[in-house]
Ligand SMILES: NC(=O)C1=CN([C@@H]2O[C@H](COP(=O)(O)OP(=O)(O)OC[C@H]3O[C@@H](n4cnc5c(N)ncnc54)[C@H](OP(=O)(O)O)[C@@H]3O)[C@@H](O)[C@H]2O)C=CC1
């Protein structure tokens with residue numbers, strides 16, 4: 001039987017590099033499904049994968065993970081196409097309108113915290129969030145809630161008796177407990193919505209293990225390290241991509257001191273790829289699997305205990321279920337309203 005793998009945000013960066021790595025190791029037994037919001041970019045990614053693996057099975061799925069109706073529609077498609085999903089990579093993510101605090105960065109450079117700053121960007125990055133058409137905070141909707149809804153919708157193909165399936169999140173070492181508030185799970189009020197959304201994915205992963213392991217569904221979180229992708233290029237908007245490339249020698253030097261500077265999407269996908277080869281029952285739900293690259297350029301995966309607890313993950317899970325039922329009700333009302341406004345007036349033939 002082919003292994004069916006769905007990857008969100010598969011048309012670029014870490015998601016695309018992961019697909020490339022998966023096909024390089026086992027092209028025959030895999031059925032890849034690239035879930036992307038933009039079909040032109042999705043087609044380009046598929047062509048790139050097929051040019052190096054001409055006989056690979058690569059399907060495309062249109063899905064905007066930040067939109068409730070798009071996720072539900074895409075999940076419906078998946079259930080029609082596949083009887084089972086073996087791996088679901090929850091990788092799509094955004095960090096819009098980042099504000100880089102140059103002063104804090106230089107202060108950090110000359111402090112004892114410099115390595116932590118390079119590994120987690122703690123204290124030097126904030127973001128400005130916006131609201132989606134569903135009324136959700138965009139970063140929360142994209143990085144977390146859309147994926148939660150997708151998992152809930154795909155339950156029938158993820159939970160099969162006598163069979164295990166894996167959920168693999170692309171979280172971040174920028175996930176800080178201090179940025180997350182159970183009373184404000186969407187981070188409407190703070191200025192670190194990215195960090196909050198990633199901490200939320202760590203919590204959710206733990207709760208999913210609590211609720212779904214008995215049904216054969218396992219969840220793990222990864223951090224790809226600092227990788228040069230369009231997400232990171234956006235951090236310094238006045239800094240064109242080629243300048244980042246020119247900084248590579250400097251980054252290679254920094255890598256000698258912090259192996260979190262994985263830098264390329266291929267290296268960043270290390271932990272995501274490593275998890276693909278593990279037995280899910282052997283994994284620890286309380287650790288994050290970090291992609292690391294040594295000063296000599298060797299990749300490896302290292303588990304690191306997360307700053308999370310069961311109680312908090314359960315409260316968060318309950319809140320997500322509540323939000324889920326609210327958005328479903330809203331969607332139903334919207335659909336009913338649009339169907340009545342399009343129905344022909346009574347008495348017309
Ligand atoms: N780069 C880094 O250093 C790190 C990245 N990460 C995480 O890795 C993940 C991948 O990011 P990375 O590869 O770096 O960045 P990229 O910007 O290259 O990739 C992000 C992917 O997510 C997709 N995406 C964004 N919004 C949506 C949406 N609404 N619906 C569907 N797809 C969407 C993008 O599609 P499109 O092309 O259409 O925008 C793109 O394919 C993210 O979750 C990020 O937070 C974590 C730690 C470090």
Ligand SMILES: CC(C)CCC[C@@H](C)[C@H]1CC[C@H]2C3=C(CC[C@]12C)[C@@]1(C)CCC(=O)[C@@H](C)[C@@H]1CC3
Nearest residue numbers: 117118119120121125172173174225226232235
């Ligand atoms: C131009 C200067 C010489 C160097 C600037 C470096 C910073 C822009 C980076 C230093 C640490 C980086 C980092 C991230 C972004 C870019 C830096 C702040 C992340 C926040 C990217 C997204 C993540 O999820 C984190 C794991 C990264 C942590 C490190």
